[in-house]
Amino acid sequence: MSDGTLGPEGAALSDGAQEALQLDAADPLAHLRELFVLDPGTVYLDGNSLGALPKAVEGRLADVVSREWGQLRIRSWEESGWWTMPERVGERVAPLIGAGPGQVVVSDSTSVNILKALIGAVRLARRDAPARGELLVDEATFPTDGYIAESAARLTGCTVRALAPEQVPGAVGPRTAAVLLNHVDYRTGALRDLPALTAAAHDAGALAVWDLCHSAGALPVEADAHGVDFAVGCTYKFLNGGPGAPAFLYVRSGLQERFDSPLPGWNSHADPFAMAPDYRPAAGAARGRVGTPDILSMAALEAALAVWEGVRIEDVRAKSLALTDFFLRCVAAYVPNGPAGTGVSVRSLTPAEHALRGSQIALLCDPAEQAEPVMKELIARGVVGDFRRPGVLRFGFTPLYTSFQDVERAARVLGEVIGGAR
Amino acid sequence: MSDGTLGPEGAALSDGAQEALQLDAADPLAHLRELFVLDPGTVYLDGNSLGALPKAVEGRLADVVSREWGQLRIRSWEESGWWTMPERVGERVAPLIGAGPGQVVVSDSTSVNILKALIGAVRLARRDAPARGELLVDEATFPTDGYIAESAARLTGCTVRALAPEQVPGAVGPRTAAVLLNHVDYRTGALRDLPALTAAAHDAGALAVWDLCHSAGALPVEADAHGVDFAVGCTYKFLNGGPGAPAFLYVRSGLQERFDSPLPGWNSHADPFAMAPDYRPAAGAARGRVGTPDILSMAALEAALAVWEGVRIEDVRAKSLALTDFFLRCVAAYVPNGPAGTGVSVRSLTPAEHALRGSQIALLCDPAEQAEPVMKELIARGVVGDFRRPGVLRFGFTPLYTSFQDVERAARVLGEVIGGAR
Known part of the structure; x- marks a missing residue:
């Protein structure tokens, strides 16, 4: 070098x-390596893009398809626990990011969850301070985060300011609604100081939204301990959930009751099967859901997360x-x-x-x-x-x-x- | 009775x-029945909620998991055609709804696609007539459509008026931005007059957004022939794509160049791997994409759609x-x-x-x-x-x-x- x-x-x-x-x-x-499909001829150092296949996935997915879908069909929504899968799989992710129960739901893609989190954060910030109209966003962010931040700003009448994460403490202020940062930079691998940057946002009365795509499953996040407000992350990198596996959304329990999602779907309704014309949001992590969950991909993810047992x-x-x-x-x-x-x-x-x-x-x-x-x-x-x-x-x-x-x-x-x- | x-x-x-x-x-x-997993003891009349399992899915999904993910891993984005799957599977749906090539993409859930379509429609309507500020929505709509319409209205400064579909021709006017209707009512099974209602919206200068969840795969839609502007539908009912399979989004080719999605992700960027900080939307149906596609569920859907060959x-x-x-x-x-x-x-x-x-x-x-x-x-x-x-x-x-x-x-x-x- x-x-x-x-x-x-x-x-x-x-x-x-x-x-x-x-x-x-x-x-x-070292013994965990046996739980994955690897071939001796290859050194696979791209798990930060797509995690290797956990062996347990193949059997689980075959069962979901042939028995749960093929035989039980519609009954599986109840009998195979499909309906509650977003929360159940969320609880498997939770300890890996230092989240207590009831705060993580698996649903949609990272990008879609960033929209929920950012618009949710802006609405929360403005309840107390309507003048807060700026989003601070990591200038080197993974591109989707920046595009979605621009969209969230446009939809809520905010502006976006791009800056280096280390500039956040100096830039965050009474006009800031929320700060969107990547815990680990996707390009350089640099780890940001989540505790300090979250505290800086809070000191200025703003909310902290973290993208954990490159940290979840790789290092301790301690979301609860550091008072993270919203966090979003993908599950196909260090969590090995499979190509395009659904992402997770963390909403701090203290904010859930006031979380006002821009994607209210029948799955996040307090009584989904009432099919009511008026939206009444569910309590807890389920409020982050939208439409019918993607069961096949989520079942693969659930099986993949079993490797974390005792780790x-x-x-x-x-x-x-x-x-x-x-x-x-x-x-x-x-x-x-x-x-x-x-x-x-x-x-x-x-x-x-x-x-x-x-x-x-x-x-x-x-x-x-x-x-x-x-x-x-x-x-x-x-x-x-x-x-x-x-x-x-x-x-x-x-x-x-x-x-x-x-x-x-x-x-x-x-x-x-x-x-x-x- | x-x-x-x-x-x-x-x-x-x-x-x-x-x-x-x-x-x-x-x-x-009658011969098509053999392509599905059915059991002689059951009469399954719930395919309008979850379609039965097409036999081809099991083998295809096993191959996606064990070979494409397990062995090829990251290489499959190119070598197994994962990256272009949203458009490719969209082309399989297209003929079933009477859409020519390049207009359908498979991505996200129905609910999320309704947000894209409605906000996209409002933005299009306002380019020529900024005063258009009302969304007309079927009062008996599937609840998510109504919730998302309220959200889209709130995010764009519109109002929502709920009414019976037959009232649309009398209600649509110079203040209407878009009309959101269900092609088939999820509760009663009533089929709406898509050609006439689309024409009524157009006569008033408004856009027509159709929810095809209960018609795609069950009856001819003829989206192109009737000038439908946006359409959204799920793939797990009459298309048998599996529980929570990703939904589709149709954007009429004449509108695509001006389609301004509220969910701009790196997957809908004109040059995704440039990882550019500025968003430049892709041409064609890909503009409806957002984040990394859900490959396992989409592969199941692709296999499921093979039963339509020659039908x-x-x-x-x-x-x-x-x-x-x-x-x-x-x-x-x-x-x-x-x-x-x-x-x-x-x-x-x-x-x-x-x-x-x-x-x-x-x-x-x-x-x-x-x-x-x-x-x-x-x-x-x-x-x-x-x-x-x-x-x-x-x-x-x-x-x-x-x-x-x-x-x-x-x-x-x-x-x-x-x-x-x-």
């Missing part, structure tokens, strides 16, 4: 393969940091320092400091246009990460199934590709 | 069982009317006329006239509170319909898999239950 982004843990590597073996032998989460998120975080530390050390040891055979160098965009790092490492290629061919070659050699324009190689580390030997191999192959070895 | 709701086709029944056999023998769609919707409609006609005749013959052993009588809420009838029959029980126990007993005896408060027994007829023998048996069992036979 061409610069010194190694953290304090970045001791030089003597024998990477040997060290990887020792780290795997000492890993208290402490603190242990996951410890392993995540150990994996990314080890990756950075291996990259420093294996990847040519400065333009190599291929004329490419890389440097880490991900903060070295643990407190600022999520569960991915983003390496910026110089020249940037080499990132795409480098990633293609990595994939051809069995190391799967992904590429984000311009110039970023992303490697995600899912502690439930990523081994230290995976990490060592990935860095070694990266060194070979960049060094021009065949 | 206690009143004369039989249509002109309602000739008296001589030997129902014999006639059912003959009708089945002459049914050109003409006109033939489906002809069989649907024959089924409901036959059901009404059997009910008239088998169900005691006037309070019977159980003290219950029924009358049809569904119009007898073919032009006003969807693909379900709704029988109102007198006394109303007996409807729930009657439906429970029907289900216990293997005839599955459903119950809607107050007092309505609903029977849905899916021409792809419902036989005339099913219909005869259902009416016979209903007669036994209401007549008090054990």
Whole structure:
């Protein structure tokens, strides 16, 4: 690597393969790898985009289709517990983000939930202070968040101000309705200071809305403890729920009674089967529901979440940091320092400091246009990460199934590709 | 039955069982029944709530899970065609609603799509006439439509007027932005005059938004031919896509370039992987997308739609009317006329006239509170319909898999239950 982004843990590597073996032998989460479908020929470091398949999903989904849908059909809404699935699966997500019961519901996509949360937050903020008309949004946010924030602002007569997360404490004020931030930056893997930024929003009387897509399942969020108001996250990255699995919405219990959703559907009605012409919102997390839940995808997610049984998120975080530390050390040891055979160098965009790092490492290629061919070659050699324009190689580390030997191999192959070895 | 709701086709029944056999023998769609999982002990007349399982779904879904997700993982977004699935599956729905290519996308729930369509319609209507500030909504609409209409109105500064569909031509005017109507009433099964009501909206300069939940897959819609502006529908009723399968959104091609969605997501961006901070909407049907599509549910739907290969919707409609006609005749013959052993009588809420009838029959029980126990007993005896408060027994007829023998048996069992036979 061409610069010194190694953290304090970045001791030089003597024998990477040997060290990887020792780290795997000492890993208290190593047994979880068996719960996933993995193939020995591939190092899968793209779980921050699509988590690997938990083995339990196949059987569960076959049963949902053939028995619950095929045989019981409509009876399954009651007998197979379909109707209450959004809340039930929500309760499985809740402990992973530090949420007590009754606050998380699984429903719709992340984007749709961001609209619910932002408009909900603006309406709450304005109950006490009608003049609050500004949304502060992370300028480097995942694009959907920004687009939806613009839409929410337009629909509620607000304006949007884009800024760096660290500027929020200085910018939030009596005109701010809500702050929308990403807990972990999807591109760089930088972890934001959720407690401090939430407190800054609250100090100014604004609400804090967090996008947990890249942190849920990778590190402790402690939503309740830090007073997060709304949170939204996807379930197909570190939660391994499957492609496009439904997202979750957290609404702090103290706000639920006043949560005024822009998507009131019959599923969030206090008495759905009354089919009443007037909307009367349900109590609790169910208020975040809209239409008929997507049972097949939600059943896959429910089965996927079973792997978390008995797993402490603190242990996951410890392993995540150990994996990314080890990756950075291996990259420093294996990847040519400065333009190599291929004329490419890389440097880490991900903060070295643990407190600022999520569960991915983003390496910026110089020249940037080499990132795409480098990633293609990595994939051809069995190391799967992904590429984000311009110039970023992303490697995600899912502690439930990523081994230290995976990490060592990935860095070694990266060194070979960049060094021009065949 | 206690009143004369039989249509002109309602000739008296001589030997129902014999006639059912003959009708089945002459049914050109009878072979399609083999494509579904059905059990001989049950007559399933609840396909207007949840369609039966098409046999092809099980194998397809197993492959999506184990191979596409489990083995190819992230590569499937390209290699397995996941990314373009919303448009591809939309093209499978399109011919069933009389839509030419490039206008239908499968995404999100019906409720969410109604929000897109209504706000989209208001914005379009106001481009030329900013004073248009009223939404006309069917007063007997499925509740979500009404709730979402209220929300769309609130978010755009409009008002909502609820009225009977037949009042629309007299009520629509220069203040109307859009009209939201159900093609078939979910409770009574009444079919609305889509061509005339769409024309009435257009004559007044308003847009027509149709909810096709209870007509798509049951009868011809001819969306293009009648100039429908927006249409939304679910895929788990007559399209048999599975519990909570994603819904579809139709945006007439002439409006697409100006369609301004309240849910702009990265999936509807013209260049999604640019991850650009500014939203630039995609052309065509993709503009109706929002977040990452729900692949497992959409794959099930795609497999389910394969049963339509070579099936003409006109033939489906002809069989649907024959089924409901036959059901009404059997009910008239088998169900005691006037309070019977159980003290219950029924009358049809569904119009007898073919032009006003969807693909379900709704029988109102007198006394109303007996409807729930009657439906429970029907289900216990293997005839599955459903119950809607107050007092309505609903029977849905899916021409792809419902036989005339099913219909005869259902009416016979209903007669036994209401007549008090054990």
